[in-house]
Amino acid sequence: MALLLPRFLLLAMLAMGCAALAQSGLPKAEYLKTALLKIGDPVRGKALFADEQRFACTRCHSIDASASKPGPDLFAIGDKFGRREIIEAILSPSTNIAVGYSTTVLETKAGDEFQGVIKQATPDFVEVVCGDGKRVRIATRDISTQYTSEISLMPEGLNAGLTTQEFTDWIDYLVTLKQPASANLVTHFQEWKVCDDDRGVRGG
Numbered sequence: 001m002a003l004l005l006p007r008f009l010l011l012a013m014l015a016m017g018c019a020a021l022a023q024s025g026l027p028k029a030e031y032l033k034t035a036l037l038k039i040g041d042p043v044r045g046k047a048l049f050a051d052e053q054r055f056a057c058t059r060c061h062s063i064d065a066s067a068s069k070p071g072p073d074l075f076a077i078g079d080k081f082g083r084r085e086i087i088e089a090i091l092s093p094s095t096n097i098a099v100g101y102s103t104t105v106l107e108t109k110a111g112d113e114f115q116g117v118i119k120q121a122t123p124d125f126v127e128v129v130c131g132d133g134k135r136v137r138i139a140t141r142d143i144s145t146q147y148t149s150e151i152s153l154m155p156e157g158l159n160a161g162l163t164t165q166e167f168t169d170w171i172d173y174l175v176t177l178k179q180p181a182s183a184n185l186v187t188h189f190q191e192w193k194v195c196d197d198d199r200g201v202r203g204g
Contacts, residue, residue, distance in 0.1 A: 026164065028091045034164035035087045035171045044166070045173030054161060059133045060154065063177060070117045070129035070153060072098045078178040086174050093154035103153045104128060106138055107145040114138065117153060 049057045060071035067073040077086065089096065097103075106114045106126065114136050116128030126146070127137040131153050159167050 025160075028159065031091060031159045031162075031164055031167045032084075032087055035168045036084060038165075038168050040165070040168035040170070040172035042169070042173040042176045045169035045171065048162070048166060048170050049173055055158060060131065069133055070101075070131060072101055074174065074177055076177060076179045078175045083171065083175055087171055090171075091159060093152040093156060094150065097152050101153070103149040103151060105145075105147055105149050106143055108138060108142050109144045110142070115149065115153065 048055065052058065060069050061074050062069045063074045065073055065075040081089070101117050103115055104118050104126075106128065108114075114128055114130060116130040116136065118126060119129050119135065120127040120137075123140065125137050125139050126143065127135060129135050162170065
């Protein structure tokens with residue numbers, strides 16, 4: 001038996017879907033502007049970061065200082081970079097590629113091609129971590145061509161799958177990734193600001 005939804009609910013779902021589709025075609029400047037001027041929800045942003053079906057961020061980035069994945073470790077990224085820098089790194093990942101994380105392309109004599117970040121290189125082999133997180137070790141004697149690509153392993157257009165609010169949530173989560181001492185200072189400041197605002201409201 002088919003499940004019939006109320007007409008108002010169907011209309012609401014259609015409106016939400018159309019809004020998401022409409023935002024997917026927005027220029028990068030709109031995402032930049034919204035993420036700079038609005039406050040997001042870091043809890044929702046964390047959920048997006050961990051959603052392997054949509055973005056698979058956790059396949060390429062660790063956040064525990066282990067640097068165990070192909071992309072840069074994001075531990076304390078909120079201390080290392082400003083909000084604008086983080087936003088622009090996501091919107092245009094190939095503009096400034098982090099040192100040590102350039103994409104290396106390896107072509108073998110058998111005709112295979114591998115793209116990834118070099119994790120180990122010896123006279124006998126080259127080991128790269130590919131975009132899917134898998135490590136591949138190729139014997140030096142089997143490599144026909146090796147060169148560095150100017151294109152980041154991180155794909156362009158990740159923002160296209162998000163509304164500007166979701167993108168802002170994502171940024172707010174990344175900004176919270178700080179050293180424990182810095183994170184505590186941020187928390188104390190936020191608590192002080194809430195209390196100060198509350199006193200202002202009551203005083204008025």
